[in-house]
Amino acid sequence: MIWRVEVKNKPGIFDAAGEGIKKDILDLNIKQVEEVGVIDIYNIEGKITASEIRRICEELLTDPITQEYRYDGSFETKGRGDVHALEVCYKPGVMDPVEDSTKKGIRDLGIPGVNSIKTARKYLIKGGIAQEQVNYIGDKLLYNKVIQHISDAKKEAADLKIEKGEVAPYKFRLINVDMLEMDDKALLALSAKGQLFLNLNEMRTIRDYFKKLGKPPTDCELETIAQTWSEHCKHKTFRGAVEYKEIKKTGPSTRIYNNLLKETIMKVTRELKKSWCVSVFKDNSGVIKFNPKFNVCFKVETHNHPSALEPYGGAGTGTGGVIRDPLGTGRGARPILNTDVFCFGPPDYPHEKLPKGVLHPKRIMKGVVAGVRDYGNRMGIPTANGAVLFDERYIGNPLVFCGNVGLIPKDRSTKKVESGDLVLLVGGRTGRDGIHGATFSSGELTAESETRSGSAVQIGNPITEKKVTDTLLKARDRNLFDAITDCGGGGLSSAVGEMGEETGVRVYLEKIPLKYKGLTYTEIWISEAQERMLLAVDKSKIDAILEVFRKEDVEATVIGEFTKTKRLELFYNRKKVCDLDMRFLHNGLPKIKRTALWEPPDLKEPQIQAEKQSTLPLMKILSSLNVASKEWIIRQYDHEVQGASALKPLVGAENDGPSDACIVKPILDSKKAVIVSNGINPMYGLIDPYWMAASAIDEALRQIIAVGGSLKEVALLDNFCWGNTDKPDRLGGLVRAAQGCYDVAKAYGVPFISGKDSLNNEYTVDGKSIAIPGTLLISAMAVMDDVSKAVSMDLKKPGDLIFAVGATYNEMGGSHYYHINGEVGKNVPKVNAKSGKAVMRKLSKAVNRGLVSACHDCSEGGIAVACAEMAFAGGLGMEMRVDKVPYKGHKRNDILLFSESNTRFIVEVPRKLKKKFRKAMKGAPIGLIGEVTKEERFRVTGIDGKSAVIDAGLKELKDAWQRPFKGF
Amino acid sequence: MGRPRVVILRAAGTNCDRETAFAFEEVGAKTDSVHINQLVRGEKELNNYQILAIPGGFTYGDDIASGKLLANELRYKLEDEVKRFISSGKLIIGICNGFQVLVKAGLLPNLNSGFQIEATLTLNNSARFEDRWVYLKRMHSRCIWTKDLPDDIIYLPVAHGEGRFIARDETLLRLLDSEGLIAFKYSDKEGNSAGYPANPNGSIEDIAGICDQTGRIFGLMPHPERHIHYTQHPRWTRLRSFCDSENIGFGGQASLRGLRNLKEGDGLAIFRNGVIYAKKML
Incomplete structure (x- = not known):
């Protein structure tokens, strides 16, 4: 029989879960809800007596201190004013995470008769609202129709039967796909109907192959080929041929790639020939040397589409999936770190403007964060690094990048299957x-x-x-x-x-x-x-x-x-259902050739009136979503489990400043460490994907330098998320970004060791296809010899000097300064890797010699934001003058403060080490721009040497930076 | 006796076992990582150890309630072994999920010695998991694990979603206090009660850790094993510039509390207290 157990908090016990939902309902602009109660439901099917079910309730399902239960009916909800009940459960076939544990718990009580369990959750919403509003709340907050449905006792009982297979037992029948005589139209129809995602040429190749064999493929054979030849597994675009045409002022030029990946990303690695690269682009993750006994490996993947439909499950399984990559590398690495980067639509986007069928960005964000949190935390892997970006073009197509680093014994870093x-x-x-x-x-x-x-x-x-x-x-x-x-x-x-x-x-x-x-x-x-x-x-x-x-x-x-047969043979109860030649399966895929076109967009530099005061723009940038504090997210991740955390994502006097990169020390009694950072800025890609790629690499590298790392052993991963690359303009941008990767990584001397691409990130609104901005994430991993050399970005001591390192140019294109003014601009930040490398090397040495007490890289918001963040993170003020910033070109206060030129750092140097620091940085563009003060203000003098262009209290600045995600 | 033997108990979802073992080893214990199944199936004997450590994690996914399933395994499958272990004067520490297990198994606070469930640790008032550093005020208690600490206020991280301590009733709460069973309270850096986020979960009376009447069984939500080395402190990089770079020694600044020297973090003393006790008494 089926017992239905309800469990809820006793009256008077604060219901934190219900309170959280109440807040979310308020966010939906429904203000009448007074109270939300949550009831957990367990439908337990099996041979269970009444006394047994009572024991199960008392000793397992209920916390005797805070909860009460019913197994003979529901808790009374009537007679308490306007209470609406909404019950949600997983659809049959969707994994019910609590089922297994509950079964085990009941067995542990010595009660053997349980067959199956289905859990559900009932929400009691109290307040004067209409049923439509209840439905709206359910739809927006409480369930996702992809995996759950509104339910009741009867429905759940029926679901239990379906799950046990009582509804549709399987009877074997071998299915052959009669495709040998199909014409093009039929082949395409077959591909579409079977969701094979194979193009015509591929379908023809399969048909002809089986025609030659003189037998039709079984459904299983065709599926296997489709899976193996999928974009997901074979990266057809990246490994395919591309005819790339570029329109320049000087006229068009064309270049043919036979294999885009091999001729850009992988070429860097091949040409650099780093002896510390152990296994690249072959295994489930890239492997580099760590110490005499261990190697480290790193992989980043995306889980975009699933996260758009079911944010919690999609992001959770994305995390789970990428953890299995290091675990499946060599003969198994121990996962030691997660990193996650997300791109969402704006969380305050109006509900009524949302395209149909699209979840609200705020819900996607909350669900994705919870999914990553619950998977990573439960696995006991610290999530200690990441970034979150916002843009309206991600509304229908959020990006969820999940990465994992593993530690693997040297002698377990390879694998070989034996016959x-x-x-x-x-x-x-x-x-x-x-x-x-x-x-x-x-x-x-x-x-x-x-x-x-x-x-x-x-x-x-x-x-x-x-x-x-x-x-x-x-x-x-x-x-x-x-x-x-x-x-x-x-x-x-x-x-x-x-x-x-x-x-x-x-x-x-x-x-x-x-x-x-x-x-x-x-x-x-x-x-x-x-x-x-x-x-x-x-x-x-x-x-x-x-x-x-x-x-x-x-x-x-x-x-x-x-x-030893080199064949893939599958049997079902002794019947052969698949027999494929491995050579055809893996090498029979016809090469595709695509055309790509890159034409620079027609953009102009905006004419922004130079303002006398830059305090307001600084505040605005600090409050912009990409820059604002992500503490709300970071604190939900266990970033310290395993005890290896040496530089946390939040640093400073009050543990709340934005760290440039994270450092973990995976072997607890060793000083050797791993630094992980991420570079990403899709705004630059709107101007030129080449420089977006260059900037992403520069950013990832300078974050490593900023925390005390060096360029000695840095490995990169690329993750391309793009629109539909069947369209030549989309592919053109991708090719250009790949070229940028080659040029800049090669010049910096940092190899790629693995990567991934997710294409076709588009969605349709009113018949029009909207692509995400081409987005490249560069993740970097560096090996650090001595963790005790690490520095954080927070200011340390009044009287210390502040240096700007690296040259500033008029490169406001794609900057946050333009962004808050509603502009994009044209002058995208460029990278000079040759001089950049020299700057980074010198600074890295200076940090390692102990000449630097704080260091922060300049990225979104430029020097002004970097300095402000250093000040409020350290709880110390800064006096600064922009005329001392190393600069080339016509000087303007706003350009000097907010330009986002690459390879720049703000560095705090103890006064007595000034000479040594200058000497260490000799030949690099540096400027002594200010000093650390006791007074809790950030004050900047303009190029005229007199007027204050920024003058703000640290508290105001920090509030501006923390406000957007406070109370989420 | 020689090195006390510590059994680090694992179950599906335990995830702080390695660093907990490392902390015990650092203070001279010998550790053995043992899966609950090995105890249940009799492949390993609880009796062969002097200290039982239940580390942090999400045993069985926190399903139903955090710690509940492992607590029930101890209650129903290892009842005799656990009782014998306790009555022979041995030590137990439960950290984070381990604390939840001890409370839900009735091993803490166990005021009436009948192993009844007298308290619970439930969903944080913020309704979500949070990782943050907290100041802990040592109370005058019977707890042997907190006897010798670097200071009366120490600094450790918490990382949990269900850490709000609730006692069965007011009487029990008074008894915890009067019997000296409250080992740690959340506080600000001066030792005052300061509300959220100093008290990260809404625990009643800021309770962060308790012991039983013998003082040998101890549970706490914060993670001492995550602060045994200075590089684990969230502000260790601030130390350098407050001091002479040639003479890096004690911090002294209030914001650096808990970072006392460049070798040892505040949490290590807790493990040392247990191991010293085990050496002397067992």
């Missing part, structure tokens, strides 16, 4: 999660389900992944497996296909543990269920490794073996 090894699947069970286009097989659901990609419908389970991580690393240390990879996009089809490429592999699909009955063999094969890893294990070690997993309740199942 005869067993295929071992470890971790979560397989369900219909993330099967493209497939919706759960229930009539009821089809009626209301979204027609969108099913891959959105995923909720992660970080504890499963944590268990997998703990046990895998144990197995690694005992050398119990030969190779490992993660199941990500494409599920088993990609993971098995890749792992068996050199040998051949045979898999028995019926052996794969399922969450519920009813999956077809193809669904099993392409499911993107989370938290699964794939291992190649020597037969002699299989018992030992299974024992490691069994001990900590991690499911591990032998599902096949690696062969």
Whole structure:
């Protein structure tokens, strides 16, 4: 039978969750709500007696101090004025994160009879509001129809049956896809209907291949090819040929790339030949040397589309997915750091202006932050670095970059599958999660389900992944497996296909543990269920490794073996359902050739009246969303777990200033450390993607220098998020950015070690396709020999001197100064890597010699913002004069203060070390621009040497900077 | 005796086990990381250790309520072993999630010695997880773990979503105080009660850590294992310029409280107190 248990706080106990929702409702401009109550519901199905259910309630589901329960009906809600109840539960097939734990908890009580559990949440909204408003609140805040529905006891009972497979058991039937005689139109229709995302040329290649074999492909074979040849797995655009045309003043020029990636990003690495690069562009993450015993690896990925539809689940599984990359690198790295960068629409965007079907940016932001928080925190990986940017063009297409750094023993940094090894699947069970286009097989659901990609419908389970991580690393240390990879996009089809490429592999699909009955063999094969890893294990070690997993309740199942046939063979209950030649699967993809066009946009420098006073613009920039304090987000991340944090994301006298980069010291009794930073500025890309790329690299590098790192061992990752690159103008920008990456990274001497691209980030409004601004994230990781040399950006001591390092130019294009004036401009900041490298080297040495007590890089908002941040972070004032700023060109106060020229730093130097510092920086453009004061003011004298152009109290400045996200 | 043996208890979702073990090793203990299953299945004996440490994390995902599932495992599957461990004069420390486990298993405060649940740690008043540094005022308590500290006010980070301490009733709360079971209270840097965010979760009476009547069982929400070395302090980079660069020694400035010298962070003393006690008494 089904017991329905309700649990809620006792009267008089503060309901923090309800209070939080009440605040969110107020944000929706609904002011009548007096109180929100939350009731947790457990639908428990099985042979459970009344006395047993009472025990379950008392000893497991209820906190005896703060909560009360009912199992024989609902809590009374009537008679308490206008109370509206809204009950929300997950749709069948969506992972219910609490189900497994609750089952375990009941077993631990010695009660064995439970079959299945479904949880739900009931919201009691009190106040004089209409039912429509209740629905609106539900829609905007309390549930997401992609994964949840409004429910009641009856519906949940029905869902339980569906999940147990009682509705649609699966009967095997081999499906052949009759495509051998198809014409172009039919091929395209097949690709579209099957959501294969293959183009005509690719479909023809497949048809012709099977025609030659004289048999049609099975559905499973076709799916496997589609997955393997997908943009996601093969990066067809980046690895494809491009005919690139550039329109310049001097006339057009054309350049042919045979493989864009190899001829730009990867070329840097190839030409620099750094001996500390261990494994680049091959494995699941890039690997570099760390110390004599360990290497470090780094990967950043995006999870944009899922996060747009289901922000919490999308961002959570994005985090979970990228953690599995280092874990699936070599023979397994221990994850030590997360970094996350987000691009959202403005959180104050009017609800009524939102395009249909798009979630509000504020909701997306809150959901994404919560998703990253809950996954990272539960995994016990510090999230210690990141950035958040806002632009209206991200409204329909938010960007969620998730990165992870891992630590891996030197002798475990490679992998090799041997013929005869067993295929071992470890971790979560397989369900219909993330099967493209497939919706759960229930009539009821089809009626209301979204027609969108099913891959959105995923909720992660970080504890499963944590268990997998703990046990895998144990197995690694005992050398119990030969190779490992993660199941990500494409599920088993990609993971098995890749792992068996050199040998051949045979898999028995019926052996794969399922969450519920009813999956077809193809669904099993392409499911993107989370938290699964794939291992190649020597037969002699299989018992030992299974024992490691069994001990900590991690499911591990032998599902096949690696062969010598160089074929991919799949069976379902002894019936062959797929038999593909690995060569065709991996190399049969026809090369694509695209055309790209770059034409400089027609932009002008705006005529902005030079103001006498720059205090107001400074305040405005400090309050602009990209610059404003993200403390609200940072504090929700456990950025100190593992005890390795040495420079935190928030620094200064009150632990709230913006650190340039984070430093972790992963081996607790060693001084050796890893610095991670990020460079990103899509505004520059509106003017020229080449200089956007150059600036992003410069920014990532100068942040590393600013905290005490050096250029000696820095590795870069690229993440391109772009619009539809089938359109030549979009691709033109991408090519230009890739060229910028090559030129600047090469000149700085910093190799790329891994990267990723997410294309087709567009959405349609009123029939018009809107692309995101081409966005390039450059992530940098540096190895630091001695963490005790680190400096933070907060001012330290009155009387110390302030130097500006690096030259300022009239480069206001894409600046925040123009942004607050509603302009874009034309003079985008450029990078001179040759002089930039010299500046960074000198400054790095000076920091390492202890000549510098604070250092901050100049980025958005230029020198003025950098100085203001240093002052309020340190709780100390600054007197500064702009005429001493190293500058080339016609001087103007606002240009000197707000230009965003690259390779610049503001540096605090103890007075007595002035000479030494000057000597150390000899040859670099530096200027003594001011000093640190006791008085809590930031005062700037203009170019005339007399008038005060900025004069503001630190408290005002800090308030301006903290205000936008306070009380979120 | 030689090096006391510490069992670092792990379960699905434990995530501060490595740094907790490191802290104990730093003060001369020998640690053994043991999964709850190993104890339940009898592969390891609780009795072979002098100290049981339950580290931070999200055991079983904080599902149902933080610490609840692991607490029930201790209550229902290891009841005899745990009781024997306590009655033989041994030590237990629960940090963050470990504190939640001890409270929800009835091991803390255990005023009536019947292992009943007398208090709880529940959702922060802010309704979300927060990571921030807090000042802790040491109270006059029976707790052996807080006997010898660098100062009466120490500085440690908290990182939790469910840390609001609530006692069953007013009587119990008074007893905690009068019996000397409150080990730490959240405070400002001068030791005064200061509301949010000094008290990061809304705990009643600013309670951050409590012990049982023996003083040997101790739980706290803040993380002492995250402040055992100076580079973990959020403001260590400010030290250099307050002092002569040639003579880096004590901080002294109020904003640097907790950063006493360049070797040891405030949290280490807590582990040392436990290990010294174990050495002497067991």
